[in-house]
Amino acid sequence: MHVLIPSPLHDYTHAPRVEASGDTLGALLDDLDRQFPGIRFRMVDEQGQIRRHMRCFIGGVQIFSLAHALDGVDEVLFVQALSGG
Amino acid sequence: MASTQPVLLIATRKGAWLLHGDAERQQWRLDGPHFLGQIINHLVLDPRDGRTLLAAASTGHLGPTMFRSTDLGATWQEAAQPPAFATTADGSGRSVKHTFWLEPGPASEPEVWYAGTSPQGLFRSADGGNTWAPFSCLNDDPQYREWMGGEQDGTPDGPKLHSIQIDPRDPSHLYIAMSGGGVHESTDGGRSFAPLIDGLDVVEGFDRSSPGFHDPHCVRLCPTLPDRLYQQNHCGIYRLDRPATTWQRIGDSMPEDVGDIGFPLVLHPRDPDTLWVFPMNGDDVWPRTSPDGRPAAYRSRDGGNRWQRQDHGLPTEQAWWTVKRQAMCADTEAALGLYFGTTSGEVWASADEGDSWQCLARHLPEIYAVEIGYPSP
Numbered sequence: 001m002h003v004l005i006p007s008p009l010h011d012y013t014h015a016p017r018v019e020a021s022g023d024t025l026g027a028l029l030d031d032l033d034r035q036f037p038g039i040r041f042r043m044v045d046e047q048g049q050i051r052r053h054m055r056c057f058i059g060g061v062q063i064f065s066l067a068h069a070l071d072g073v074d075e076v077l078f079v080q081a082l083s084g085g
Numbered sequence: 086m087a088s089t090q091p092v093l094l095i096a097t098r099k100g101a102w103l104l105h106g107d108a109e110r111q112q113w114r115l116d117g118p119h120f121l122g123q124i125i126n127h128l129v130l131d132p133r134d135g136r137t138l139l140a141a142a143s144t145g146h147l148g149p150t151m152f153r154s155t156d157l158g159a160t161w162q163e164a165a166q167p168p169a170f171a172t173t174a175d176g177s178g179r180s181v182k183h184t185f186w187l188e189p190g191p192a193s194e195p196e197v198w199y200a201g202t203s204p205q206g207l208f209r210s211a212d213g214g215n216t217w218a219p220f221s222c223l224n225d226d227p228q229y230r231e232w233m234g235g236e237q238d239g240t241p242d243g244p245k246l247h248s249i250q251i252d253p254r255d256p257s258h259l260y261i262a263m264s265g266g267g268v269h270e271s272t273d274g275g276r277s278f279a280p281l282i283d284g285l286d287v288v289e290g291f292d293r294s295s296p297g298f299h300d301p302h303c304v305r306l307c308p309t310l311p312d313r314l315y316q317q318n319h320c321g322i323y324r325l326d327r328p329a330t331t332w333q334r335i336g337d338s339m340p341e342d343v344g345d346i347g348f349p350l351v352l353h354p355r356d357p358d359t360l361w362v363f364p365m366n367g368d369d370v371w372p373r374t375s376p377d378g379r380p381a382a383y384r385s386r387d388g389g390n391r392w393q394r395q396d397h398g399l400p401t402e403q404a405w406w407t408v409k410r411q412a413m414c415a416d417t418e419a420a421l422g423l424y425f426g427t428t429s430g431e432v433w434a435s436a437d438e439g440d441s442w443q444c445l446a447r448h449l450p451e452i453y454a455v456e457i458g459y460p461s462p
Binding site for chain 2: 053
């Protein structure tokens, strides 16, 4: 499926959109990490929580759980909630 | 064979810079930025090989990581496994926000590094900083977790484990410090730790017998007299000569209008009686500025009994910056050089043990750490 990558992570992907696969959001992140080593830990902490300023949207709905099933999903958007100075 | 040409390793809130000096320490060349926009908490060149450079990195919006270079930052490789706490089945475990302190291991263990994190955690690498694992009982011990407290108990940008000090005579003898959480010692290679807080003050009204109320800002072990420790604490400057276990306050002899509050503490690499501190204003609301807007280092040559103000060359008024706990260091030259970076992005140096200062760089971002390195040719 198509995955939108936020600009702070382009050092890993060298592209704003990549292809990845997985039955769940967690599996999709595992696949991203296989392709772009290190990217997962920048997005998800060691307790499986999506990091504070990382947002994931599927079909316009924000997703919080890595267990979320991706049946029939063809696009996952990761965006950054920028704040601070 | 180490070079005689030093490099200053400057970690800032917005990236890292390297300041290359010539052998005479007269000419300095600024190289950077590296990792522009990323928070670099510590940048350390391994003194054992003069090649391995580690950078503790995060951003305000991404998880933390670690970068390694063996060519002085010409190229960087991300660590395969940065420090991370143990994962718990129910998700209730902690998450590393950033690595704060990097400490090369002893000469006898050339690939070993230690790291202290925020929130407080102790980690170890046995492969030159490429992969990291939780180390010792500290991270998950219920008693230590209680002493560490929560996010609200730490420093403004998160509670930290720092000041990892290794006895050069015995790698299994370690000291660590936590803000908050006190100073702790291990004599069994980190399998267990015990508090070492007797004699230290705490903020009025709190129980000094509980490590959780202690805030050591910077602890240093004398390389040529490893039984001696110095400490810049939230409540003053202290010395401890082992096997004694009670810290002695040595900051009482500082000038009353300056006080003995601050963050950095630097030791002379060869003289255990000589040390430097850089006081800050710790009055009332803790402005964390230079006292009265007049920054100065203070040197003691007698183990902290007497102090000498050293401000020649520094601004004499209206300079409201200060120096963070990792942002001051000494080189190893016969005429000892001292260096510090400021919260206003300046790098200052002295080639005469602090008697006079000159500015090497200005207008950098807020400086978090300054370390000296001697690269292998």
